[in-house]
Amino acid sequence: MTDLDFSVIGANADLLWDGMQMTLLLTVLGIVGGILLGTVLAMLRIARVPVLAQVAALYVNFFRSLPLILVIFWLFFLVPLILGRPVGAFSSVLVAFVMFEAAYYSEIIRAGINSVRPGQMAAARAIGMSYGQSMREVVLPQAFRAMTPILLTQAIVLFQDTALVYVVGLRDFLVSAEIVANRDQRLVEMFLFVALVYFVMSFAASCGVRILQRRLAT
């Protein structure tokens, strides 16, 4: 066993922190974009908008049947081809995450909306609110409250999945750590450190979700 030297972490803190910022940025933008697009997809299906509801269903089933890494690859190579100009790894990866996550979020959101009693919609309509108003003011707030724990759990999965940007060479936390590991020949230290960071952050977030879940249940 070679001697472990963890000082390499402190010496490269700036580089690693830059990587972590990229990871967090991708996670946050992926969640926000995924929830927005996912809500639209869910609404199309719940409101049974002709044609668009079927398109949304097809979209959801399509993306849920593909490995994420494939979607990342595709968009990285296909989007520049379609647009006829390079778009950069960050944009293509972000689009991939949003499109992929939206498929999962839409199913969570749809289940959340369906968990709100139909009488709530009836009561909202009965005081003269439109379908849109009733959704916004009455149904969605209750649905999001009910599904917050599941949405957050999905967000934790996304946080881990952002490491897949490795395949297109985007400098996230994992890639930054790998650069340091190779350059300074400290592979064991760096990959132990990376594992620890992912574990601590994901585990802490999971515990947070559990506490939140308990609080929402009362």
Add this chain to the structure above:
Amino acid sequence: MIALSGVDKWYTRQFQVLKDCSLSIDKGEVVVVCGPSGSGKSTLIKTVNGLEPIDGGEIRVGDTLVSDRKTDLDALRSRIGMVFQNFELFPHRTTLQNVTMGQIKVLKRSEDEAVAKAEALLERVELSAHANKYPSQLSGGQQQRVAIARALAMDPMAMLFDEPTSALDPEMINEVLDVMVQLAREGMTMMVVTHEMGFARTVADRVVFMDEGRIIEDAPTATFFEAQGSERAQLFLSKILSH
């Protein structure tokens, strides 16, 4: 004010829930609709404000043709109050906010105006002390009184009650009925689906009896209770009055 004529509704191609129902309610009249469960009375009352679309016949409220596809049902519903069996208060909003929401979002009243109106109505149903509580902190009877206040906040021209006391514990039924009796005495036009025959006897001008999707009887209250009606209505009455 409310007029249904020849209303038909199918739930599926095989199952007709409303069969040729005709009924009219004048301004200031209180009409109780009763009948065994599954007779279509809840569906009937929900057709009046268009919550349940119909397949045949015609429904008019005031000069609005509810059954016309072109009618602005949102505008109509804002003028007809409805109270549900399961209250259906908005659980993520306080009692006060439940009563102001429609005023602000639909009637575009100012916040101050809506709150003043809501406070007055909550006082009327004796719930001022609970204005800032959430529905889950209230008893069933209290929730239903808030639901009535929520409907009244829209200054409705008529009120629809769909089994307003069926989900309540017995000791809470009267607090809700008292509010309804008071409302009836003030001249509110009311259509009430209920099994509370005491309420019907006290305030209803007419009682309508439904069975298997049809209106079997439509009689002035006194006549209805004087055992002159149809056999099925009498059988129904004897069943629910004997316990």
